[in-house]
Amino acid sequence: MKTAKVSKAGILALAAAAGLAALPAAAQEAGDIQVKVMATGVLPDGKIKSVDLDLVGLPAGTQTEANDNVVPTVAIEYFVAPSFSIETICCVTQHDVDGVDGAAGTELVADGLLLPATVTGKFHLNAGGVSPYLGAGVAYFIWLDDEPGATAVALGADDFSLSDEFGVVLQAGIDVPVSESFLVSVDAKRYFIDTTATWFANGTPVIQTEHQLDPWVISAGVGFRF
Known part of the structure; x- marks a missing residue:
């Protein structure tokens, strides 16, 4: 049986390739954009915190919840320093609010279309x-x-409105580089925001309730660094 011979040049080439493969991808730098x-x-709560007006006689123990939704998002991030960045996200999500305890099976809000304008500062470890x-930051739900x-x-x-509101957001996640310019990412945010819901009949408010939104927003996807 013949034994395969490996040249010195081949050994050096293999060693160099292994060494390159073992090197971590370049860390982000100040001025980088991802x-x-x-x-x-998007996993909101939607429960009633208080009933401020009730001219129709809601059933005793009425409670509500908002449905979950899955949407595409884009996040744009600027690195102020290698370990600190500022990020904003762009997405629109749609939700219904249905009755549960005391009002099971009822649909109270249809197709609420939400833009969660968000800016966070992120510390990278x-x-x-x-x-x-x-990370942590501020949000304005529109x-x-x-x-x-x-x-x-x-x-x-015959009419309805949800109030636009400011709130705060906490964030955690991980970026895993595949190359110098490409990465995969997992991200979790928790918002703390309420809204006021008002139902009208002939232009007159007949029900007004305060709702706890406080959604979890869980994301996974890919990123590109410039």
Whole structure:
């Protein structure tokens, strides 16, 4: 049986390739921009915190919840320093609010279209190219559209509004570089924001409730560094 011979040049080439493969991807630098394209689950609460006006006689123990949604998002991030960046996200998510305790099976809000304008500051804990991070920031929830649900319409509601509100957001995640310019990312945010819901009949408010939104926003996707 013949034994394969490996030349000195071949050994050096293999060693060089192994060494390159073992090197971590370049860390981010001040002035870098990252753009992430992600799939995002938006998981709001939606429960009633208080009933401020009730001219129709809501059933005793009425409670509500908002449905979850999955949407595409884009995150744009600017590195002020290698370990600190500022990020904003762009997405629109749609939710219904349905009755549960005391009002099970009712639809009170239909197709609430939300733009969660968000800016966070993020501290990156670089670890051999892999970059876990923690962040915090502010958010302004803008309702682009909102309609009374089928049950509310049947009770006489002909208009509806959800108030735009400021709140805070906490964030944690990890970026895993695949190359100098490409990465995969997992991100979690928790918002703390309420909204006021008002149902109208002939221009007169007939129900007004305070709702706890406080959504979890969980994302996973890919990113590109420039």
